Amino acid sequence: MADQFPAILVLAPLFGALLLGLVGDRDHRLCLPVVAASLGTSLYAAVGLLRRVLAEGPVNYFLGGWEEPLGIGIVLRADSMNTPVLVLVAAVALLVACFSRRPAGARDSEKSPQYYTLFLLLCTALFGITITADAFNLFVLVEVSALSSYGLVAIGSSRRCKIAALNYLIMGTVGASFYLLGTGYLYLSVGSLSMPDIQTILASNEAAASSRAVRTAFVLMLVGIWIKMAFFPLYGWLPNAYSYCPSATSSLLAPLMTKVSVYVMVRVMTGVFGLDWIFGHLGWNHLVVWFAVVAILAGSILALAQRELKKMLCYLIVAEVGYMVGGAWLGDAGSWGLTGALYHILADGLMTLTLFLAAGIFAKRLGAIEIGDLSGLFRKMPLVSVGFVVAGLAMIGVPPTCGFFSKFYLIRGGIESGQWGYVVALLVSSLVNAVLFFRIFEIAHFGKNPPEGHAHHGESEGEGHEAAIARVAVPAHALAPLLLAAAGIVLLGVFNGPVVDFLRESLPAASAAAPAP
Amino acid sequence: MSFESFAIGVGVALLVLMLPAIYRIVAGPTALDRIVAVNIIGTKTAVLLVVIGVVFGRVEMFVDFALAYALLNFTGSIAAARYLHRAKQAHAKTTAPPTTGKPAEP
């Protein structure tokens, strides 16, 4: 059983999805138990895998039993870099499944079996992306995740979500195609698709490592992944796609899709090309850091300009992606930047989850789409506010939360590599986050009733009456995930030491001598 | 001259003789002229697959999908013909394109 964990992890949601595809539309009440059971199995397998990696180091799983010679079959590989991400994906998916008990725009509630099937397929794909060690298999799984997320985005009832989904589709396909193109260039120059195999060849064969085709391959793969993760100049699809889709969808996509893409980038950097190759053969890692600086600043400034809560969060994601890309490309001697980026994947996943869950609850219970609609929030729903405030503080970077520690590691990497621009950008972004969230907190605490212009949003019972700001009941299935995620933020912050130690086990440069920047 | 090079010659000749069809595609005053050209090129594709099979010396492999092609390549033309019928019916029914979500039922 234990040695089948890598396969079970991926297969449990797949079988759940197939089961729903077969019998889901007979009885809609079947959906949620199936989703919960399969994701629970995945979570169990992920935690089991984590413990196994903790005990005995990286685990390889040879699909089809094709072990020898390396590279003829497909290998799943779990190591200390991806098992935390797997646990994160499983946990977030489970929480969102719980949250989305009545999913997907009431208009189309008869499509909920299909919604949940796509949901499970997306989870399958994310697990697969994270655990695979084959460059082409990654592409196939990226396409699975992409197609299911197009469906999940387009299920929304707003008219604009279709346009957003089409835009997302075109950008996503172009991004995946660029990745495929890069894989083609790489395959052409080294003749293999298995990630460890490619790394061995590139490390041992100078002619292959220095060829132009390999460099082009790297650039193409990177651009493809950047499109997928909405790195700064290529972020155009993200805000609309994430803010016009149903809140259950956005709270699944926003924490996971970009983070898993960042993980893929780190994987491609460390597991395919190798940090030595990147910082040795390519002279432009500083340029990427500067791009990241621009991304952070632009994301923050654009977030300041937004009036809608979800849109603001989307632009914050763009800024956070800048954090992680910049951290991964710092190339400092101790790999602290990379550590920070990996840690920030986990941290940002939890923070984004909490914020989007909260935004979903606000939209549903208060009809609050814009920031101005949140007045009196703290008194209307105090428990939700607690979660929201914790996540907001984490975004700003207040000490006990994980947001502080990820920024700490990132800044340490920035200082050690001498990238002062990046450090300044991080600080500025924290400042902007502080401004943003304290503005919301102020409205939520002191805010009067909404101005006339926003009265048309008021669908809930708590709004529109002058006198009493009544408590708005939030059902447990929506509240519990939020609070759990908020608790996760604090816990991840408190126990940052062991997590970081574990993550650093897999970083080649962290233990060996550092490459010259 | 071996039969193989004869077959290559036939293949190239077929391709070159497709040029008028391609001219028709570029110039063709109506969409139908283009569809005719597509039809011709589709049929010739099935033939060319046989030719390529002969050149490789393994007709038994190529004949399978030449057959599939011969069976399927009229789908496109029929779809286009159906389209023109349907579009005319829709036009006859209402001059404006339907925007209300109702399909153009006959």
Place this chain on the structure above:
Amino acid sequence: MAEFLWKTIGHHFNFWVYIVLLMLGLWATIAKNNLVKKLMGLSIFQSAIILLYVSIGTKEGATIPILDHHGHIPSESHHADVGPEIAAHGVANPLPHVLMLTAIVVGVATLGVALSLVQAIYRDFGTVEEDELLREIKSLHPDG
């Protein structure tokens, strides 16, 4: 003359054409105004990538990657009567073909989803031209 041309152009001709097709497709995907046209560009873009892969797997004078019924490399290929390593050069590389089967089917699936989105957009907005859509959205949400 022919030899010279082949040396300079022929060696990489496939790769050049693939770049041309890819640029055409990408340009159409980004710049065309009509959504259906964009999708046509997208499918050309994807097929250009497939062209790259299939070109990678080609071998001069090789036959198709199907052995005869006894598992031998077919005698029509030019390298059949030598050692196994060289004989393998008489069969085209099957791996890119496998990968591209995947990519073709993925392409059709994406095309289907994209076309359905186009139809849904037409149902909601009555147009499939990008500039008209933008104008429509602007008139709906003057501030956003």
Place this chain on the structure above:
Amino acid sequence: MIFSLLGGLLIVAGLVFFFGAALGLLRFPDFYSRMHAAGKGDTLSSLLVVIGFALHELHDFSSFTHDWPTILVILKLSAIVVFIFLTSPTSTSALMDAGWEDGVEPVIEPGRPNVLRDDTEAR
């Protein structure tokens, strides 16, 4: 050998017919006449070329009795012939009709009445 030669002749004949079809496609004045040239010439030439290759595959008379794989190939090639003969005229017919529905006007010699149009309108 005799089959190979016969096959070569048929293939050349097919190319000649295809040349005719191409010429017609290039030179004829209106859609209907182009369609006529294309439909007939194209179908016939395809048939001839495929039959030619089938004959070439059939090396000599003994193939009929012994060489089962070859006979299978010949059968499949004949099937291609049958299907082209079936589908190509169908699509030609469908397209011709669609053109008529679509209102493509035939080019009529000056002074001649458009009998076809009158016919349909009378019907």
Place this chain on the structure above:
Amino acid sequence: MILSLNIVLLVFLVVAAVISLGVKDLLSGSMVLGIYGFLICLLWAEMGAVDVAFTEAAVGAGVSTVLFVATILNTKRRSTD
């Protein structure tokens, strides 16, 4: 691979791609995209990738043109560019 066919097909392919992207009538465009599919199928057959060519034959001849035509029926035939 058959070099002479290869080069001719590649040139035709570019021509077909340019035409299908340039035509303003979407019905014509999708039909020309069908031709593009035929040619690319031939190209793959000629490069020895029979299975890929078979898939493209089935998809290109049977499905993708029809999908485009169906969409054009349900939207508009004219494109502005």
Place this chain on the structure above:
Amino acid sequence: MNAKVSATIAVIITGAVLLYGVADFPDFGDPTSPANAGVEGGAPSASLHFINESYKETKVPNLVTSVLADYRGYDTMFETVVIFAAGLAIFVILRNLRSDDPLPEPLPATEDRFIDGDHQRIIVGTTCRIAIPLVQIFALYVVAHGHHSPGGGFQGGVMLGASFILVALGGNLRDALARLGEDTFMRLASLGILIYAAFGLVPQFLGRNFLDYGVLEKIFLTDGPEMARSHSMLGVEVGVALTVMSIMFAIFANLSSRGEMRGGL
């Protein structure tokens, strides 16, 4: 205009990057290039292993089939999942389950088959009626014979789907849906992947890794794991064909009728 200029610039940059890479490519058709034979001084590439060994290991002459369904079977399974996801996404996007007006109950047959007394329908309809069974039989042959000739689940599945599309084009969509209803094809699509995954799952219960078909020799009672792999590949291809057929038809049915499942092309 601005969009066109920026698009042109982006495309030119892409093209330049690609050209930069192409300069170092091995020659077109070079059998000793890294992809075909492995890097110099390194191990031979995987493709040489496939060409030299895969018949011994799987007893399948068509190398593409053996690599597709066995060595990289995991990829192929997810490729099928991609199609399934596409079918679901289209359903979610386009399918209109709440049609306001009820189905126009069975139209009289004449109006159904011959629109406006259209004799054209007779020709096309008859040809389709002749061609469709042949397409289907041939598609089944393609699925089953994929081990020895080009073909397999995808090709056969697409042809099967195309045959149902032909039913719709030759008659109308209702005829096609009467043969392959919406409930049926959405279930068949899941069933296909389920068949595939089951072939992978059974080895897990027998103590091996996912998709390790070799161990199925105990179930198929073959002599040796090679034939077991060969048989399993056939089963897997059937699964693929089911899913592909259903989803291809599902895509057509939804797209041609705007998700109404009536009228249409």
